[in-house]
Amino acid sequence: MQVFETIGAFRAARTAYPTLGFVPTMGFLHEGHLGLVRRAKAENGAVAVSIFVNPTQFGPNEDYASYPRDPERDLALLKEAGADLAFLPTPDMLYPPGSVTRIEVGGVAEELEGQSRPGHFSGVATVVTKLFNIVQPQRAYFGQKDAQQCAVVRRFVADLDIPVEIVVCDIAREADGLARSSRNVRLTAENRQKAPALFRALQEATRLFRNGERDVDVLENAMRAVLTEAGLPDIDYATVVNADTFRREQPCSDNALALLAVRAGEVRLIDNMPL
Amino acid sequence: MQVFETIGAFRAARTAYPTLGFVPTMGFLHEGHLGLVRRAKAENGAVAVSIFVNPTQFGPNEDYASYPRDPERDLALLKEAGADLAFLPTPDMLYPPGSVTRIEVGGVAEELEGQSRPGHFSGVATVVTKLFNIVQPQRAYFGQKDAQQCAVVRRFVADLDIPVEIVVCDIAREADGLARSSRNVRLTAENRQKAPALFRALQEATRLFRNGERDVDVLENAMRAVLTEAGLPDIDYATVVNADTFRREQPCSDNALALLAVRAGEVRLIDNMPL
Known part of the structure; x- marks a missing residue:
């Protein structure tokens, strides 16, 4: 597995793969993520995984700072799950000074989480679009646990004609039923x-x-x-x-x-x- | 020159071209557009041109309905200028019922035209992103006459990591100095x-x-x-x-x-x- 910390290095390595599955994550990986990676590997031959805790999808009173992080453990798990490319950019790289563009999604993005977490789905749509443009996968894999996020991603991918197939995978649960998170x-x-x-x-x-x-x-x-x-x-x-x-x-x-x-x-x- | 009226047909034909230059236009072509096409042809080997009067970049009191249109003449001019692919979608195709996604650009998009024409640059950014995702060019060509539009396009292309090189070409003028439009x-x-x-x-x-x-x-x-x-x-x-x-x-x-x-x-x- 190759690990990249810059957009340029990732782009250069990506050209070696004719088809690529992609799993965008915020890291601190669990069985839910690893199931996505294994399925992406099976369906595409090669898999890229991003680990990026995206600041723009957290509200000012939310848990951006305390969101759990452990990139070393994540990379070991990804290697074991068969990932080919890992991409770990920093906030400065994805949001350099002067960035002023946001993707705004209406309709499905305005309900429930959209009301509880103003700006959340705009942050998700913007970062996922950026990652798709960097990774240029044929397919991208998301977990049904974030059901509304899946619907929002399908929505803006269709609306913007983004040439990526969205695959949604079942929720991974603990033995007692708790959804993995x-x-x-x-x-x-x-x-x-x-x-x-x-x-x-x-x-x-x-x-x-x-x-x-x-x-x-x-x-x-x-x-x-x-x-x-x-x-x-x-x-x-x-x-x-x-x-x-x-x-x-x-x-x-x-x-x-x-x-x-x-x-x-x-x-x-x-x-x-x-x- | 091949002419396409649907996204699917264009996408299928596009795969035949390893590299492609792209000139997005609203039609009623003049020497300014044709200069972009010739330069795109010289720099990329093949050129796609879109003709689409984009309703979402016109304000309610602007000239969408009266904007001049002559697709037959346009296609003849494009053929002569060496275009390989022409793409003429309809508003229904690019904005099917249920479309709810817009790209919002701040900073440079908020000045001058951004104040005179509220929503204009959001409409431009959204349609150009869609066209880029459909056409998937290596380079796209814009005229310096729309100087602020060029700056806005460069801005959101950088902000969203869109893998397209933006080329801006000089203003074509009539003999008496009037900018071609x-x-x-x-x-x-x-x-x-x-x-x-x-x-x-x-x-x-x-x-x-x-x-x-x-x-x-x-x-x-x-x-x-x-x-x-x-x-x-x-x-x-x-x-x-x-x-x-x-x-x-x-x-x-x-x-x-x-x-x-x-x-x-x-x-x-x-x-x-x-x-």
């Missing part, structure tokens, strides 16, 4: 025990939906009850939306997605499940 | 006679600058006097800016650019000259 390491022991309640709440919504329930209020209240009972009452949102538009519909459509964002101490957890 | 055909006979005053105003600013004048008020007033005396008093701006930032500096720097935007009846004329 780099932020899980920051949970206290107590909150780590409570955290699987997100998965249970989503399962409860799924059970009700499969029994014919289409009243969004009922589905939302059922999820809230599970979370509150488990000691996680600080709920950012617990809702059911149309999986294409991320808009709440009452009654919910058959194409429904349950979504949660919950604060557990310092950590904001998200999870989702198609109903 | 598709809009010139819409000038009345009377205004066509007055229009070379823009060139003369810029020449006067150049003469003063070369004699050591650095007071921007003096340079601006001299240009205004030439325009008003010629019967073109409806001046949107007549100014001298820093050629990198497009900001007015008093006194002006050595890296100065004189810029004009003047209304002659229904037609808004622009022109510029490095001092």
Whole structure:
């Protein structure tokens, strides 16, 4: 595996690969990321992975500074997973003085996370576009855990005619159901025990939906009850939306997605499940 | 020369060309455009030209509907100039229902035209990015007549790491100095006679600058006097800016650019000259 820290060096090495899969990450890799890397390797012959904690997708009161980082461990895991190229730029390289361009996405980007985290998806869209232009992959791999991010990426890739195929992979979970996330390491022991309640709440919504329930209020209240009972009452949102538009519909459509964002101490957890 | 009306057909044909120069245009081609095509051909071996009057870069009270169009004549001229691929998409193809992504450029895009034409440069940046992603050229050619547009394109291409080299070509002028523009055909006979005053105003600013004048008020007033005396008093701006930032500096720097935007009846004329 070759490791690059500058845009120019990466671009020069990239020319050796006729087709390339790409996995953009913020590092502190877990099984979810590694599954993306292995699939990208299988489907493309060669894989590039970026590790970059992107400052422009964090709000001023969010966890940019405390986001977990361990590039040495990440590189060892990537080598083992079969990555060919690792790209670790610095914020100064991607945002040199004088940078003034942002990509703004409407529609799906304006719901839920778009309201909880103003500017977040603009930061995501801008950095992903930049990385696509540097890496120039045929396919890029994203995890369904960030369901709305996946929808936003598909949206701007289509809108800007970016020649990259977007592949979305299932959520990797711990044995107790907690969705794998780099932020899980920051949970206290107590909150780590409570955290699987997100998965249970989503399962409860799924059970009700499969029994014919289409009243969004009922589905939302059922999820809230599970979370509150488990000691996680600080709920950012617990809702059911149309999986294409991320808009709440009452009654919910058959194409429904349950979504949660919950604060557990310092950590904001998200999870989702198609109903 | 092959002519394409859909994105898919263009993309399929594009793969036959290892390197490609690109000239994005709004059609109704003149000698300025054809000079770009010939230079792109000489420097790249093959050239693609797009003809697309982009609705998103026109304001609600601007001349989108009346912008001159003549695709048959354009195609004949392009063939003669040596173009290999012509791409003529429709607005529906580039902006299908549900499109919600825009590229917003700050800094240089916020001055002059950015103030006279709100949303204009966002429309330009978005369509040029889309065309670059479809055409995937190595180099793209723009005319210096749209000096600020050239600066905006260079800015977002750098900011988004778009792998396209931007080449800016000199202004093509009529024998009497009027900058070639598709809009010139819409000038009345009377205004066509007055229009070379823009060139003369810029020449006067150049003469003063070369004699050591650095007071921007003096340079601006001299240009205004030439325009008003010629019967073109409806001046949107007549100014001298820093050629990198497009900001007015008093006194002006050595890296100065004189810029004009003047209304002659229904037609808004622009022109510029490095001092």
